[in-house]
Amino acid sequence: MNIFTTDFFFSIIRIATPILFATLAAVIGEKGGISNIGLEGIMMMSALFGSLGAYWSGNWFVGLLLAMAVGLAEALLMGFFAFNLKTDIILTGTAINMIGSGGTLFLVKIITGGASTTNLITKSLQIPSINIPGLKSIPVIGAVLSGHSLLTYLGFLFVFLTWVLLYKTPLGLNIRSVGENANAASSVGVSVMRIRYITIGIGGVLAGMGGAFMSMYYAMGWSQDMVAGRGFIALAAQSMGNGEPLGGMLAALVFGFAQALGIKVSATGVDSNLVAPIPYIVTILALVIFALNQRRKEKKRYATALK
Amino acid sequence: MSKKNSIKFTLIRGIAALAIALLVAFILIFVSAAGENFGEKLSNSIAALREMLVSPLFKKNGSFSSRNLSVVLAGTIPIMFTGLATCIMFSANQFNLGAEGGIMLGAFVTALVAVYWKLPGPLLMVVAVLAGGIAVALVMLIPAVLKAKLGVSEMVNSLMLNYVIMYLIGFLMNSYLADTSKGITQTYPFQENAMIPQLVENGSRLSWGFVVGLIIVVLCWFFMYRTKWGYGIRMTGLNQPFVMYSGMNVALIVILAQVLGGFLAGFGGGIEMLGRYNVYNWKALPGYGWTGITVAILAGNNPIYVPLAALFMSYLTQGCSLMSTNANVPAQMISIIQAVIFLLFAAKQFLAGYRQKLVVRSAQEERAALEKGGNK
Numbered sequence: 212m213n214i215f216t217t218d219f220f221f222s223i224i225r226i227a228t229p230i231l232f233a234t235l236a237a238v239i240g241e242k243g244g245i246s247n248i249g250l251e252g253i254m255m256m257s258a259l260f261g262s263l264g265a266y267w268s269g270n271w272f273v274g275l276l277l278a279m280a281v282g283l284a285e286a287l288l289m290g291f292f293a294f295n296l297k298t299d300i301i302l303t304g305t306a307i308n309m310i311g312s313g314g315t316l317f318l319v320k321i322i323t324g325g326a327s328t329t330n331l332i333t334k335s336l337q338i339p340s341i342n343i344p345g346l347k348s349i350p351v352i353g354a355v356l357s358g359h360s361l362l363t364y365l366g367f368l369f370v371f372l373t374w375v376l377l378y379k380t381p382l383g384l385n386i387r388s389v390g391e392n393a394n395a396a397s398s399v400g401v402s403v404m405r406i407r408y409i410t411i412g413i414g415g416v417l418a419g420m421g422g423a424f425m426s427m428y429y430a431m432g433w434s435q436d437m438v439a440g441r442g443f444i445a446l447a448a449q450s451m452g453n454g455e456p457l458g459g460m461l462a463a464l465v466f467g468f469a470q471a472l473g474i475k476v477s478a479t480g481v482d483s484n485l486v487a488p489i490p491y492i493v494t495i496l497a498l499v500i501f502a503l504n505q506r507r508k509e510k511k512r513y514a515t516a517l518k
Numbered sequence: 519m520s521k522k523n524s525i526k527f528t529l530i531r532g533i534a535a536l537a538i539a540l541l542v543a544f545i546l547i548f549v550s551a552a553g554e555n556f557g558e559k560l561s562n563s564i565a566a567l568r569e570m571l572v573s574p575l576f577k578k579n580g581s582f583s584s585r586n587l588s589v590v591l592a593g594t595i596p597i598m599f600t601g602l603a604t605c606i607m608f609s610a611n612q613f614n615l616g617a618e619g620g621i622m623l624g625a626f627v628t629a630l631v632a633v634y635w636k637l638p639g640p641l642l643m644v645v646a647v648l649a650g651g652i653a654v655a656l657v658m659l660i661p662a663v664l665k666a667k668l669g670v671s672e673m674v675n676s677l678m679l680n681y682v683i684m685y686l687i688g689f690l691m692n693s694y695l696a697d698t699s700k701g702i703t704q705t706y707p708f709q710e711n712a713m714i715p716q717l718v719e720n721g722s723r724l725s726w727g728f729v730v731g732l733i734i735v736v737l738c739w740f741f742m743y744r745t746k747w748g749y750g751i752r753m754t755g756l757n758q759p760f761v762m763y764s765g766m767n768v769a770l771i772v773i774l775a776q777v778l779g780g781f782l783a784g785f786g787g788g789i790e791m792l793g794r795y796n797v798y799n800w801k802a803l804p805g806y807g808w809t810g811i812t813v814a815i816l817a818g819n820n821p822i823y824v825p826l827a828a829l830f831m832s833y834l835t836q837g838c839s840l841m842s843t844n845a846n847v848p849a850q851m852i853s854i855i856q857a858v859i860f861l862l863f864a865a866k867q868f869l870a871g872y873r874q875k876l877v878v879r880s881a882q883e884e885r886a887a888l889e890k891g892g893n894k
Contacts, residue, residue: 248673296865301613301673302815303864306857309808313853320848321550443677450671484689491678495660498675502668 214475217354222474224355227467228363229254229429229438232421233445234452234459235366235373236414241454242377243410244390249289249304250418251442252311257282257422259315259329262433263322266331271338275362275423282419283412290411294404308442316435330432338362338428360428362420369417373456376413386410418442440491447494451501462497469493520880527876531869535862543567543855550847566845570837573844586836588722593832594825595793596621598731599786600810601817601824602738603779609742609819610775611755614661616676617783618807619683622800623657624650624784625791626687629798630695632712632791633705642712647788654784655777657683662776666769672776684803697797704799714793725793731825734782738821751775755819783807809835812860831856 233250240247257278265274289307292298316327323329338360347357377383388396389406397403421441426433444466451465452458473486547566553559574590577583600617607614628650637645661675697706714725742748750771753761762768786806791798809831816827835852842849862868 292861292865295867296861297867298861298865302811303861305615305808305811306861309853309857309860312808313805313850314857317546317848317850317854320850440677440681443674446671447674447678450674482689482692484685484692488682488685491681494678495664495675495682498670499664499668502664502670506668 214472217351219471219475220355221358222471223464223467224359224363225429225467226470227463228360228366229421229424230441230445230448230466231366231370231460231463232362232417232424233442234448234463235369235456236417236421237445237449238452238454238456238459239373239377239386239410239417240414241449242390243386243407244393245293245407245411245414246300246446247286247289247304247411247414248301248443248446249285249307249311250414250421250445251438251440252304252307252309253282253285253415253418254422254425254438254442255311255315255436256285257419258426258437259319259422259433261419261423262329262331262426265336265427266329269336271336271427274336274427275338275420278423278427279416279419282415282417282422284415286411286415286418287408289415290408293411294407311438312436315433319433328432328434329426332427332431336427337431338424360424362424362428365420366424367460370456370460377456382406382409444490444494447498451497465497466490466493520884523876523880527869527873530872532863534869535859538862539855539858540567542858543570543851546851546854547841547845547847550851552846562845566841566847569845570834570841570847573840574833574836585720585722588718588720588724590829590832590836591728592722592724592794593836594828595725595727595731596786596790596804596806597809597813597831598735598824598828599782599789600806601813601828602735602810602821603782603786604807604810604814605817605819605821605824606738606742606751606782607775607779608814609755610751610771611758612662612665612772612775612779613673614658614676614776614779615673615807615811616658616661616679616776616780617810618803618805619676619680620654620658620780620783621787621790621806621810622687622803623683624654624787625800625804626650626787626798627653627784628788628791629705629708629795632708633798636709637711639711642709643714643792646712646792647785650788650791651781651785654787655781658776658780659773662773662780665776666772680803680807688801691798702799703801704797707796708792712792713796714789716793723794725789727789727793730789731786734785735821735824738782738824742821747771747774783810809856812856815860815864 233254236250237247260281261274261278263274264277265271268274285307289303292306293300293303319327319329340358340360341364343357347353377387385396385401385406386409388401389403389410393403396406422438425437425441430437445463448459448462448466451462452460470490473489477483477486544563544567548559548563551559551562551566553562573586575582575586577586600621603617603620628646631646631649632642635642635645657679658676660679661670661672664670664675665672691703691705695705696703714727717724717726717728742752750761750766751774753766754768754771754775758768761771813824813827813831816830817823834855838849838852838855841847
């Protein structure tokens with residue numbers, strides 16, 4: 212059986228999209244010195260409100276905006292606890308994840324009057340797919356790259372924009388300087404608090420878009436724990452990508468590949484319980500390989516320095 | 519700040535955090551309460567809140583129910599263990615969130631021993647629970663060694679392991695271990711001599727595991743505050759360079775903390791399994807690991823306060839579940855309340871202004887006392 216069809220490569224990109232959004236959020240966060248493990252919870256909450264917003268308004272765009280707004284609000288709430296009340300950022304993230312796991316189910320039950328999922332997204336409320344005219348007609352490449360969700364294209368555009376933001380704008384410089392040494396940044400007049408809020412806020416909006424993708428394109432509605440660790444995988448992708456947007460994107464694609472492969476294998480009748488853990492195992496292995504590689508490079512550098 | 523004021527501050531801070539959490543709970547209940555108008559909603563909400571706060575211990579007619587109390591105490595067993603596990607790992611600044619998968623794996627391994635290994639008498643029980651603990655300790659070597667030797671985030675790895683554990687148990691159950699004569703996926707029943715005896719025979723599932731838990735609490739406290747290794751773990755959390763320069767092996771301490779945490783989580787899973795069930799049938803992660811983190815935060819990472827914190831969380835969980843059956847407020851509200859309490863307890867600056875005032879006041883009192891002494 213040939214599994215490496217154009218469909219397969221198409222699915223890698225589709226599966227990588229939500230991870231990519233969360234990875235970019237993690238990349239910007241880490242550059243600013245913030246380890247945001249709450250991305251998972253933010254994605255859950257945004258996924259919920261994205262689907263609800265689209266359903267209430269009858270318009271996918273409103274749903275997407277609501278998902279982004281909810282992501283921003285949760286990120287700022289995290290910021291308030293972490294920066295103003297000096298709660299450990301990891302614990303803050305853990306609390307957001309608790310709310311994202313159980314709290315979302317609570318809200319769904321209240322809002323829908325007892326249901327535990329929302330199958331609210333119909334074809335017309337789904338985030339639209341886009342066929343790119345010229346690209347579409349190219350054989351093979353067209354079938355892989357064309358016809359994705361609007362958010363997928365935005366996600367890959369954001370890889371570039373994130374790089375521009377971090378390296379070509381004054382705000383990016385401030386974010387990096389606060390991440391590198393907050394005291395030094397503060398001493399030259401940068402408002403550390405403001406930059407931190409902006410950093411975590413951008414991450415929240417990005418994670419919100421990833422959440423919207425989950426409930427408004429990947430699946431047709433919200434269900435409990437649907438994000439299934441993608442927010443955590445994004446943290447791994449961030450560190451494997453060496454903290455850079457482009458590297459993070461490649462790492463997200465690796466996870467997309469692992470999961471797409473899993474789906475293919477389970478289609479042959481293998482127990483899905485054996486296939487489902489693949490992305491998580493790949494994450495651990497990838498982190499190890501990355502760390503070993505990193506260590507080897509360092510040793511080499513010392514060796515040449517000593518010569 | 520004087521000791522008296524320090525205790526006063528800790529108490530007031532705790533009470534304020536709980537009050538805010540209750541306020542949030544009340545707002546959530548109010549939003550979800552049935553009722554045509556404001557007054558009706560309000561009275562329904564008050565009834566629901568009463569259900570949540572009072573019914574875990576009292577019967578409908580207001581009399582104290584010892585059976586309800588034993589249900590609440592039984593609920594502390596698993597979260598006491600995950601709480602202890604988290605205490606030890608967090609004390610060393612190891613943000614290992616693997617107690618969740620750990621308690622599941624421990625329960626599973628213990629269950630397998632209890633079903634298949636033919637051992638005489640209570641030996642089976644002991645071996646089964648220890649096997650659960652050791653299995654998880656070994657699994658926790660993965661994030662621990664990777665952190666200590668390669669600097670890979672133990673947090674991400676432990677989170678990933680939670681998922682891997684859940685799915686692999688699902689696979690083993692489906693493919694090899696399930697009792698096919700039953701409609702649902704569960705193992706064959708445990709051997710009779712594997713079951714942990716009940717402390718009270720009223721169906722509350724309060725087993726001797728509770729007593730074992732309390733003993734382990736004391737042992738953990740002793741280990742953390744009266745032994746060299748416990749000191750090393752706590753110091754690693756407070757000031758890692760200090761530990762390194764004073765000649766202790768930081769890598770070993772980092773590994774020890776996580777392996778011990780894993781052992782406790784797995785051990786707790788075993789105790790919970792043999793004390794409450796007679797077959798293994800967990801399909802998803804049980805959530806005890808997350809509650810365990812809250813328990814550890816409430817206890818300030820000190821094992822000796824873990825039973826109290828576990829009691830509180832068990833009471834709240836029981837309250838929420840009764841409220842959901844009797845007052846129709848979804849039980850998942852617990853996770854929001856839990857998050858609020860958790861955040862406020864962990865917030866260093868929460869009520870910092872008040873703390874400042876207390877510090878100033880006690881300094882002034884001391885000075886006044888000194889001056890008085892000087893005038894004599």
